[in-house]
Amino acid sequence: MWVDLRQYVAVALGVLWSASSGAGELLSFTACPVARDTGANTDLCFFTEYQGQRYALQGPSDWGRPELMHQVLVEGEVVEGEPVCGATVLSGRVSVLRERDLSCNEIVPFDGSVVGRARNLFERGSQAQRERAAGMMAALEENPALSIEAVIYDTPQPEPPQPPFTAQEMVIHFPFDSDRATGPDMMQFIAMLEYAVAAGGTVSIDAHQGESLTENAGVLAERQGMAAARASKLERIARRLGVPASSLHVTWRAENVPGDGRHDWESRRVDVAVIPPGGEAP
Template sequence: MTRRAATAMLCAGALSWASASQARDVAFVACPIVQDTSNVPCWLSEHGGEVYYLGIQSDVSAAFNPPSLGHLALVEGTVSEGERICGGLVLEPVKVSIMPALSPECDELRMVQPGLELPFEPPRPPGPSSGRLAFAPPPPAPPPTPPFEAKTFEIFFPFEGTVDFKTPDALQAVLAYARAVGEVRLQVRAQRAAVRLSDGQVIAEREGIAAVRAREIGRMFAALGEGIAQVEVASSDVPQLGDWRQRKVEITVTPCDEAGRPGC
């Protein structure tokens, strides 16, 4: 085999691998579907003639945030090579965003079907929790230790999402670092995002969403007062094309000693 032929084969293999890897990532907007089972319901969605499994119905302690009937959902995920669950290809990891507009056509509830069972035991039975959450909270992170330098944290959001019930938990690491430092300046920067769907269409979050996120996060820290000498808020309304990682607020914690006083 000539060197040129070998190089061509390697390039072809690399392109084939890249195409296969990219094909495993999907992003689409579609109605969510509730598929009932003998224990807890699971959430599905259909796109391009395929059924995708998103997750099970659980409670607020679960990492998976389910969609909602009556609304379209933006689904972003990677197709897993494991067995199907509830008849759908498994997306893992997966991010599901509830689209704000009402979509009354998204109302499909499928009854229990023979053979469509969860291949695992759900963390808790269906119905009210009776005070017990499905998942225990993660163990607390070790306390921050010196030397303390400027450090940036990222907080992520669903598409068109703002502060919600999960945001306070996401901010705990920021607060722990700020309190360990003593007196700090916070710089809150938010950005608006856009995502390219699997069909090539690009959808962008609404104008002004970045400013709303920055303002809400800034207010949460400003209300704490003690130890936070200054909170600066900024945002960009230019849509950043990418996946869910572009829907974020960056929070930079700068020790006042490093910021160089006056007024920190």
């Protein structure tokens, strides 16, 4: 009889992880998110509880927020710093799992212990837009006419890429079982495609999918075909932005990268490279 020893490794790692604490501790587990009310005119924040400890649920910009009625897969490393949402901070990724779990329904009422920061219109947009808005607000007292001018405006388009062209590369990471990348990653990807078109270069897209070895739920494997879905989505974007099919090299790995409980989220990725004519891959 064949036995997946990683299930037993997960149990052993869970014992070791539960005995450790502090910065540098690696965690990989599933749990329900808990929403916390942080006061009027503020967004909810989220944390989760695991082995008697609260961990903040946050990630890169536009990664996707936790959802009630769904468990989350938490993969990260404990880092030093002030608590967030009244909980310990992790550096890593949080993925919303597809299956519904009606027990994930807890909302902590506002009690004054965690107060959110009120957000406003001027916090949207790019850095240049926010700086312009702040400057206009500061100048309103001397020039009230500024109050009727547009604050959030479209920033000027960047200059087209110019030679000499060099090879570029980036890595796009994805939530578990998802082909949705973050907004910032996609903006960088689009900029690379525009660079490739200007340079007349080739674009390489190599997609991967993986497993996550968790402490409390064993091995979680992404669905068959996730790598192909990620590659195909980025290929369609590249074609629509003018990259010829002859200049696209798209591959994917159908097998899941085995998980070991240490930064397994990094295996859910697409490697992108732009190679100018006559250049070498980075």
